[in-house]
Amino acid sequence: MAPASRISDLRQAGNEQFRSGQYSQAAALYGKALELLEATGDVDPEQRSVLYSNRAACYLKDGNCSLCIKDCSIALDLVPFGIKPLLRRAAAYEALERYQLAYVDYKTVLQVDCTVQAAHDGVNRMTKALLEKDGLQWRQKLPPIPTVPVSAQRRWDSPVGSQEDSSRSKSNNTAPVTKPMTTAAATEKANALKQEGNEFVKKGNYKKAVEKYTESLRLHKLECATYTNRALCYLNLKQYKEAIQDCSEALKLDPKNVKAFYRRAQAYKELKDYKSSVTDISRLLKIEPTNTAAQKLLQELNKLLK
Numbered sequence: 001m002a003p004a005s006r007i008s009d010l011r012q013a014g015n016e017q018f019r020s021g022q023y024s025q026a027a028a029l030y031g032k033a034l035e036l037l038e039a040t041g042d043v044d045p046e047q048r049s050v051l052y053s054n055r056a057a058c059y060l061k062d063g064n065c066s067l068c069i070k071d072c073s074i075a076l077d078l079v080p081f082g083i084k085p086l087l088r089r090a091a092a093y094e095a096l097e098r099y100q101l102a103y104v105d106y107k108t109v110l111q112v113d114c115t116v117q118a119a120h121d122g123v124n125r126m127t128k129a130l131l132e133k134d135g136l137q138w139r140q141k142l143p144p145i146p147t148v149p150v151s152a153q154r155r156w157d158s159p160v161g162s163q164e165d166s167s168r169s170k171s172n173n174t175a176p177v178t179k180p181m182t183t184a185a186a187t188e189k190a191n192a193l194k195q196e197g198n199e200f201v202k203k204g205n206y207k208k209a210v211e212k213y214t215e216s217l218r219l220h221k222l223e224c225a226t227y228t229n230r231a232l233c234y235l236n237l238k239q240y241k242e243a244i245q246d247c248s249e250a251l252k253l254d255p256k257n258v259k260a261f262y263r264r265a266q267a268y269k270e271l272k273d274y275k276s277s278v279t280d281i282s283r284l285l286k287i288e289p290t291n292t293a294a295q296k297l298l299q300e301l302n303k304l305l306k
Helices: 003-019 023-039 045-061 065-078 083-095 099-112 117-141 163-170 178-202 206-219 224-236 240-253 258-270 274-287 292-305
Strands: none
Touching: 003 023, 003 045, 023 045, 045 065, 045 083, 065 083, 083 099, 083 117, 099 117, 178 206, 178 224, 206 224, 224 240, 224 258, 240 258, 258 274, 258 292, 274 292
């Protein structure tokens, strides 16, 4: 049997063992596939990264967190910013109570793809654990969070099967080389516009800030912070329905976004929809039980509902 076929068979066999809960056997099979890859001189980083990440999943299931971390780190050296090895390493760090490192990995995942719910949940757990462990200064004790390059970020990609994705596929033969450059340039411009909007907010010029955030969203529709920032402007401009709409868009991207819940609750309150406001604040407090601003708003709403 050709080495490539043998490696593929070992990987598939490992997958089957993993699915049936035989994690030690699966790890051994992935290990054999890696040995064969090295013996044949195959330097394909993606295939090696997947095998290391798969074996790491086995180690994690068996509670061998140190080996899981080791394999995930190798996988990430081979193919940086892979979501699965980042999540698995974060889970291993969390199990070992190395909360700062777990937090960094979960946050890195969200830079790659802001829709990964497991990463949002992990960030929330680590925030709570670090707050209890290190107090209000916990952020200052964090190691640096790596900046994910645009080429590795998935949150700007259109969903597979979408109209935009289909049209892009049809036009691939016309400009396959310039497409990534166009995406990178658009993203860079969107971020610059967002920063301009932030500066206008600091100056209290909410109308100008709305203009900048709107321009930014035309280029990059999947940036959660831009929606919540524009919602803040709409609140100050007393455009409460628009604020609600922006917060709702933000929550589609990040279902546990605290700012979106809080600002939508504020907008509902101003529209005298107190029940909806209470619902949002209650959901926020499930995520951040110690959020004092939310607690205060809930007290105000309870008085209004009496």
